[in-house]
Amino acid sequence: MTGWRRFSLLRPVTGRAIRVLCSAVAGATLVTGCGILPGAAGGGGDPVTVMTWAPIGTNATNMAGMPAMAKAYARWVNASGGINGHELRVLTCNERNDGGAAADCARRAAKENAVAVVGSYSQHGREFMAPLEAASIPFLGGYGITEEEFNSFLSYPVNGGQATLMAGNGRQLSRDCDGTALVRPDTISGDDLPDLIGSGLAKGRRAPAADLRAAEDATDYTRVAERARERAGDGGCVTAVLGERTETFFDSYRRLPEDARDIRISSVLGSVGQSLINRTGGKDGPFEGAYLTGWYPVASDPAWQPMRKVIDTYAFGDDAIDPADPGVQTTWIAYTALRAVIESIDDDEITAGKLVNALDHGVSVDTGGLTPRLRWRYEDMLGVPGFPRIVNADVTFQVVREGRLVAQRRGFVNVSGTLG
Template sequence: MTSRRDSFRARPPIARHRCRPAIAAAVTTAVLLPTLFSASACGGPADASTSSDLVVMTWAPSGTGAADRPGMTELADAIGRDVNLKGGLSGRRLRVLTCNEHNRPEGAKACAQQAVDAKAVAVIGSYSQFGDDFMPVLERAGIPLIGGYGISQPEFSSPLSYPVDGGLPALIGGSGRQLVEAGCKAVALVRPDTPAGDVLLGYLGTALKPAGIKLLDVKAPEKSSDYTQVARKAIGKDEPGNCVTSALTAEPTGNLLDSYRRLTPKNTRIASVIGSVQQSVVDSTGGDSGPLAGAMVTSWYPPESAKIWDGLRGVVRSDTTDGRPIDVSDPGVQTTWVSYEVFRVVVEKLTAAGKPVTGKSIAALLDSGEGVDVGITPPLNWGTTNMLPSNESPRLVNTWVTYQVVKGGRMALQQPGFVDVRWVLTKGRPPA
């Protein structure tokens, strides 16, 4: 039997206090790259921080194409404004810096250096595939990374990284178990033709093996716009019990779905993971009349419609600074929210204990083995005894996923609570 946590418990969002005078955001241009710093705060020029300010940074690519995650930095800005309008965090002004890493290794490194130069106490909820470039910069300065999206290996191995999700390994392992429980007899994995894709194939194989399910590896060229041959290979003879799951980025997923729809399979069931599919993708592909009708989706979090996201929705609704809507179904946005909630809890605990809030004290508290529960995921614990027994990903501590299904054009829970796939990630045996 698969182990589960059966409920989602809401936690209060970032504390509300008597509002201080608000000030406008400031923009400065970085020297190394045209990356954008946005600071939001109350009481004085936004870029004129005081010694009592809590300085943090969030970075993500923007203006690069399919890799863009602008919602993450936009939400970070919105959180900063919201916190300071309500009196700060534990009475202290929160200065949020955002940085565009341009989906380039030198951009990621430059963003990390800017966090160091600004004396940030943490980097929060960021997105970059270049962990080998940014993580050493943070490590040398003693700056913890809380809630990196999880697309680079150092995010799951660095002693100063505190991921709040299980990355693609947890998702693809969870997708495999979801397909087993759905009664699939054969599964095709459509995945990138990369070394990272090879690793995902291994996790899916581990998830399917106890059930004796046949696994077909379908490598997809991510830069191609025509996925007809990929979809045709995945569908095969379109026999009952045939299932297809994918682990691609959003744009290739859209190309795959378009080809899948045109081939009109009758018996093949489709599945995916959050990030490849989210509510906005369901909407854009036709909702309940599109190819994702009835699709199974594995996620790190409960669906966007769940009440636990009320705090996120409230911040997004109240923030009208740039007039652009933030997609609250985007897992990058959700990860940023969870990460800032973790930071909030840590700051409150340190303040209550009379300790300074520094990179060192934040890391010490997170390393202590004291769980952090923000009510969106199971309690997060980065203590030594909770580490994953893995040389590659010891920091992957959140091994829980949710099973969702597209029903009536909306992503909804297929079953209540979380499912633990830790045994898949450690290549162990399924729970009895």
């Protein structure tokens, strides 16, 4: 974070915003529609409608905190007069970890005249990007789990996705692990992970990781845990990236009969987080000493205070929002970017085309130290094969000490050279 000027995202209400808010309070009637979050803003410009989607209530990875964070963000900005006087209306959609449902969410965004899809999660990039491209709707700040998020001309990522996490995880493990076993989902999105972690391991002159596929929705991983421990060997590491089922895997792993081998465990933020560490015993649990790779600073970093204040004030105790969850954090950063883009457009009407034009022509986003300054011009993109639209290749190295996730090293690690 050295060299990046932090500023409070909780900015004072401008004179224009006060006039807009007073006008809204005096004469507005708020109507609640199905799936639409009404705001208190109004007046100065036309309302801006966006969508956030994520899987909720499924047997695989769930990300209910992302749409919940989007709603809290909208309540916050609308309580202060909106964004440049534009009321922010948030549509939410459950993509159910299903390609057809993801496509339906994208088509609904087009039907309801959303100008962007913001801070969302889906493993079905091919299915949702095609309808968005047909409707010319930008996809801003996706979670970063699909290749389409890094090659579609209408995608504007805020992190480096699974590519940077896995390359970074390889870099992090290469220092201390004689051998590495990777346990990953037996899915299309999981097929890229061995090569990515291998690129990071190679930087430390380590052998490629043993690739162990596992069912994404299994309830027991004893057999693959046995194989992982065997392939890692004494002085090695076992890293598992299975989303919500990572907890299930490591539960199976810790139940294996004890042996004399010294093996460290590892994962990436999103598969393991502070809440999971707490649930499994903290400093006395299986994750003590584990290495974790993330996109952003540790959850205790002061740069997250503006987000935490919004959650405390406007989430109304929504248990779905965990401020340490990288999905929630990504949604916060994505909406921070949306706000900056809208503020750069001097027009009472905000359209998808105007957002795309601003993004393509150099609007710059300061996230207060949570990422490097973000910009999506052609020259800002990394341009690596498979992930050409990455503009942020920074990751963080974290470790569990005394039951708490802390920084293993200060600041960010740029893995652009590893990917390239």
